[in-house]
Amino acid sequence: MARGQQQKNVQRHCGKCAVKRKSKNGIIFCDTCLKWYHIDCEGITDVELKALSASPETYICEICRNSGNKFDYLLGITRLGKAANHSFDKLRSVAEKEMLIHKERHVDLSPSIVPRKFLVDEVANKLLRQYTNERNVNAVKSTGDGDCLFNVVSTLLIGCESLSVELRYRTCLEMVLNETNIKNHVYRSSFALLSPDYKETSLSCATIGRFPVFGQL
Numbered sequence: 001m002a003r004g005q006q007q008k009n010v011q012r013h014c015g016k017c018a019v020k021r022k023s024k025n026g027i028i029f030c031d032t033c034l035k036w037y038h039i040d041c042e043g044i045t046d047v048e049l050k051a052l053s054a055s056p057e058t059y060i061c062e063i064c065r066n067s068g069n070k071f072d073y074l075l076g077i078t079r080l081g082k083a084a085n086h087s088f089d090k091l092r093s094v095a096e097k098e099m100l101i102h103k104e105r106h107v108d109l110s111p112s113i114v115p116r117k118f119l120v121d122e123v124a125n126k127l128l129r130q131y132t133n134e135r136n137v138n139a140v141k142s143t144g145d146g147d148c149l150f151n152v153v154s155t156l157l158i159g160c161e162s163l164s165v166e167l168r169y170r171t172c173l174e175m176v177l178n179e180t181n182i183k184n185h186v187y188r189s190s191f192a193l194l195s196p197d198y199k200e201t202s203l204s205c206a207t208i209g210r211f212p213v214f215g216q217l
Contacts, residue, residue, distance in 0.1 A: 012027055012036040013035075013036070014027075014035075014036065014037055014038045014041050015030065015033060015035030015036065015037050015061060015063065016037055016038070016041040016042070016061070016062070016063065017038065017041050026038075026039045026046070026049050027039065028042060028044060028049060028052065028059055028061075029059065030059055030060060030061035030063075030064055031058035031059060031060065032058075032060050032061070032064040033061060033063065033064050035061065037061055042061060042062055043062070048100050051096065051097045051100050052097070052100055052101065054097070055097045055098075055100070055101060059101065060101075071101075071102060073165045073166040073169045074165050076098060076101075076102070076169050077165055077168055077169045077172070077206065077208055078208075079094060079098065080094060080095065080098065080169065080172050080173075080206040081206050081207045081208065082094075083095075083206065084202075084203040084204075084206035084207055088176075088199045088202065088203060091176055091202065091203060091206055092176050092177070095172070095173050095176040095177055096177065098169075098173060099173055099177060102173070118138075118140045118141075118155065118156070119140070119141040120138045120139065120140065120141060121139040121140065121141040121142075124139035124141075125138055125139045140152045140155055140156065142155060142161065143161060145209055146208070146209035146210055147164050147165075147168065147208060147209060150163075150164040150165075150167040150168045150171075151164045153167055154167055165208065168205060168208065171205055172202065172205040172206045175198075175201065175202045175205055176202050176206075179198065179202075183198065
């Protein structure tokens with residue numbers, strides 16, 4: 001089903017206002033509840049509608065987004081990864097469309113059924129003590145699949161690695177779409193950003209299993 005129609009003055013019952021009226025700007029279809037919505041009822045602009053219509057992702061209306069319907073982060077990061085294979089500009093273009101699809105979604109930090117008992121990586125701990133002055137922190141054991149940074153953060157947040165793909169997806173969008181803000185951040189000097197190059201880091205972040213080199217901005 002098409003995600004959006006840019007036809008003017010199309011009459012359909014809107015899933016939000018429940019009124020069959022002409023929409024001056026256009027209508028959009030929700031693939032979850034299978035209802036049509038006036039884009040003005042959804043708060044979508046003409047520009048956003050065009051971007052959504054060109055996107056391969058299905059549209060989920062505001063009502064469904066707020067009722068617990070899941071966004072497919074694996075498909076999302078796959079789309080970003082394909083764009084990253086072309087260029088940073090292509091990645092930015094796709095990221096802008098992803099942000100329109102994904103907007104207003106919050107990370108689900110509800111407690112995991114897995115107890116928050118963190119396993120210590122003794123090998124990493126030994127290296128940590130050897131090459132840094134850190135003595136009051138421990139390295140958390142994670143799956144060594146190239147996604148260990150996101151695996152560990154997920155484990156610290158909810159007790160398991162199930163948020164890993166979502167965290168990579170969100171991080172990629174933030175890095176690609178907020179480059180200037182991040183580079184000018186007041187704490188930028190203390191960031192151990194995944195580098196050697198900011199754009200190269202962003203491209204790496206878009207690819208599952210690809211772990212960039214640590215460096216400074």
